[in-house]
Amino acid sequence: MYLEAVTVSVHYADYLRHTVRNARHFDRWIIVTVPEDTETISLCSKEGIECIITHRLHQDGAAFAKGKAINDGLDALTKRDWLLVLDSDVLLPEDFRQALEHANPDTQCLYGIAQRALARTPADLCKDPAHLSVIHESLPCLGFFQLFHASCAHRYPEASTNASFDDALFRALWPAARRRLLPMRCVHLGENRTNWLGRRNPRFGSRAHVSWAWIRPLIRCRSFLYMFIGILCWPIYRWRGNTAVSCDKQQKCFATRRG
Structure with a gap:
């Protein structure tokens, strides 16, 4: 198995510095960013990770044309075997590569990961993922992790002007019967379902981020919300x-x- 990965990381270096250890799972990893994101460019140079620049992220007034940026990354790969589109705030399990090869994935299928543990603060990264809040994916193959074989020759749709449903459009290129979940658990840094229009949340580990990490779960609790009102x-x-x-x-x- 030869595994190449693409990650779009725009002003996300504070997350990426915690997930660069994913590099050991890949035969090649390309980080896509914009010219002004010097922090990500510097981090990639320091870690020896290939970084390319996209000039299409805000093309035609788009807020965050992630599909175009992903395609720029895919175009830079050799596409000789397996391809992975991975978010910069996702940390793969320690045995990911071995488990993937053992799973013997079908080249006609699109794969996602079955579970995500939420590490809302840097301190959570030191904990056993089994002790973190876990999301059990009900929709296979969401955009934070999409694995597919190069022979499928699929590209991300480029019509979207933000990152809210690029992954859903891409997932739809495979029939439902060919969308599968790998029996693994990754770690998702920070809060779920944010920054679809580009970076909005505080830096990972900042005081504002830590405070919001505690407040958000309480707000989601209906009884607490009613009491607060x-x-x-x-x-x-x-x-x-x-x-x-x-x-x-x-x-x-x-x-x-x-x-």
Whole structure:
């Protein structure tokens, strides 16, 4: 097996520096970024990882044309065997290459990974993935990991102006029966489903990022959300109640005087 990978990393070096260890799983790895992302370019140079520049990410006013950037990376590969499109905030399991070869993947199929453990802070990376929050994928072959054979000759659709559904359009190029999950668990750094329009979230490990990492799960809890809204509304409720009581007293006093 010969495995080549493409990763689009635009202003994501704070994540990429934690996932560069993925390089040992690949025979070749290309990082795609933009000219102004000097931090990613410098990191790749330091780690000996091939980095290419795309000038199409914001072509025609696009917010984040990730499909075009991925295709620029794919065009730079030899395409002699297996190809992997991998996000820069995904850390593969230690035995990934051995497990992949043992799985003997079908060249006519598109593969995803069955589970993602969420490492919301750098400290989580020191934990056993089994002790982290886990997402069990119900939609096979999401964009953070898409493995396919070069003989399929598929390219990413380039019509999208952001990264929200490029992977879904690409996945649709394979019939449902040929979309499969590898029985593995990777680690996803940071929060899930963000930055589809380009980098928006705080730097990984920053104080703002750590605080948001704790707040977001609470917000997702409906009971907590209702309680939080109730606390905010309580002073208004009390003020309105006191105002109503005051009005009643004034009306009674006025009625007494008239009587």
